[in-house]
Amino acid sequence: MWVGxxxxxxxxxxxxxxxxxxxxxxxSTDPVDRALGRALRxxxxxxxxxxVEPADVDPARVDRRYSLTRARDFPLSAGSSADVMVMRGRMTDVLRQVSNGPEEKSVARRNAAVALRRGCRTLAVAVAPIGPDGVPGKYRLEGYVTVRPDAAALEGGTMAAHPGNWVRVNVWTGSLRLQHWIxxxxxxxLSCTGYFIMDPFFGPAAPNGTPTGFLMGWMRLIHFGAAFVWLVVGATRVVLAFISRDPYLRWSAFWPLKKKEDVxxxxxxxxxxxxIKKEGPLYLAHNPLQQLTYTAVYVACAVQxxxxxxxxGLYNQGNALWRVAALPVHWFGVPGVRLFHTAMMFLLWVFVIIHVYLAVRADSLERHGGLSSMINxxxxLRRGAKPVDAPEVE
Known part of the structure; x- marks a missing residue:
């Protein structure tokens, strides 16, 4: 047990x-008691x-996540002591029992939340004076102490070395992962074949008089085939946004700023x-910046x-459907639409490069298996971590 x-x-x-x-x-054989005693010494x-006599301790229970300990002549300061009752336990449970004002409770919650995001548990400490009749008065929160099951985990110990400190949480469903890889x-x-259609960078060169065969035809066939597969994937994603039970697939997930705290x-x-800040909010799935970026990418893909x-649609203007589809060409011209289509391809590749870099970086720093999560x-997450978008990890 490590005491922070x-x-x-x-x-x-x-x-x-x-x-x-x-x-x-x-x-006492309680590992928390022993660790706190060592830290104090x-x-x-x-x-x-x-x-402290064993009879003076009322241990925590399942329905009450804090203990009560009677201390006689406890040195509250260098020159004074008093009989007090000490409440020690989970922050949320202790805060329900104390008489502190809302401002102090808010400060305690915010500071405890920072510790929770780093995987530490917070032991809240509240004190009540014991009157002459032996009855405790009102409890007042005095602070908290951070603890963690293993100190090595805090110093960068790996999950393999300390498996008990980590919990695997399922996030991405099979359908979402399948769509991702498709x-x-x-x-x-589409990028490789599209670039070739724009600028054939290998194969026979027509200006040299060399027969080119059907290479461009094959490239166009592959490009168009992949495009229609991509359209089916996009249509499936739209349908799932309305019928899926997975909250990360629902349409509401596209816009993460639902309340002031999200902003x-x-x-x-x-x-x-x-x-600018060393610590950021911990999210189980996507943080607001990530989700806004992915939503923008969805829009970019739809435009593409x-x-x-x-x-x-230019190649079948005898069909009413394709005549309607090709209207932007008549408005902006073929070169303009092709230039825009090509520019969008390069923008998507800028996103891909940044996305891969940030994914590898986050996985290396946070050690949460983010890369492999798109496979398994x-x-x-560390035990005791409190993501913004999920319950505390037990």
Whole structure:
């Protein structure tokens, strides 16, 4: 068990908060008690804890995620001591019992959320004075201490070395992953064949008088075939946006800014990417910036499909459907539509390059299996992590 820093709401020193959290009967075998005791002896050997009898401890329960410990003559400061009742446990449960004002509770929640995003559990510490009649008064939150099952995990230990600290969470369904890889294949095929149609960069050269065979015809056939496969994938994606039970496939996922907090998190993500902030909000799926980017890519792909159909429609102007599809050519001219179609291809490749780089970078830094998630559907998160878009990882 690793013990991190203590956080105080300023009424007590951080060392006193740690001391309150470390109160336990002598010889306790609880790993948290022992770790907190070691941390206190290491950081503040001058603070002597009063003896705690086993009968003075009411341990945490399933329906009450905090313990209650009676401490006699606890040194609240350098020159004073008092009998107190100490509440120690999960932040959300402790906050329901304390009398602190909303501002202090908000500060505690925000700071605890940062710790949770880094995979640490927060042990909230609240204190109530014990009156002459032996009845505790109102509890007041004094701070919290961060703990984690293994210190090596914090220092960059791998998941293989510390598997108990990680939880696999399924995120991407099979249909989404299949569409992703079909999209990858189609964009690659369409880009290669489309570039060849624009500028034949291999094969016999017609100006030299060499027979060219049917190479361009094959390239066009592959291009058009892949284009119609891509259209089917796009149509399937639109249908799934309305009928799928997967929240990440629903149309509502295309727009992540549904409330003010989402907008604030978008700003935090941008600051994190710009290296202004060290930590950014933790998301199980896509953060707001990622989702807005992917939504823009969906729009770009739809425009690319439309311009492709416009150019394809030129070859069958006897058909009413293709005459309508080719109308933009009559408005902007063939060179203009082809130039736009080509420019969109290069923009998509700019996205692909940045996307691959950021995916590899995120997987290397966060070690959450993001790359392999598009194959097996799951990512890895540390126990105790609290994603913005999912419940706390237990």
């Amino acid at each position: 820093s203590a956080f105080s709401l300023e009424h007590l020193s951080e060392a006193r908060v740690l001391a309150l959290a470390a109160l336990a009967p002598r010889g 290491s950081e503040r050997p001058d603070i002597r804890l009063p003896e 999209n990858v294949a189609m964009v690659f095929i 604030r998190n978008l700003g935090r993500v941008v600051q994190h990417y710009a290296l 499909m439309a311009t492709g159909l416009t150019l394809f 559907g799951g990512v890895w």
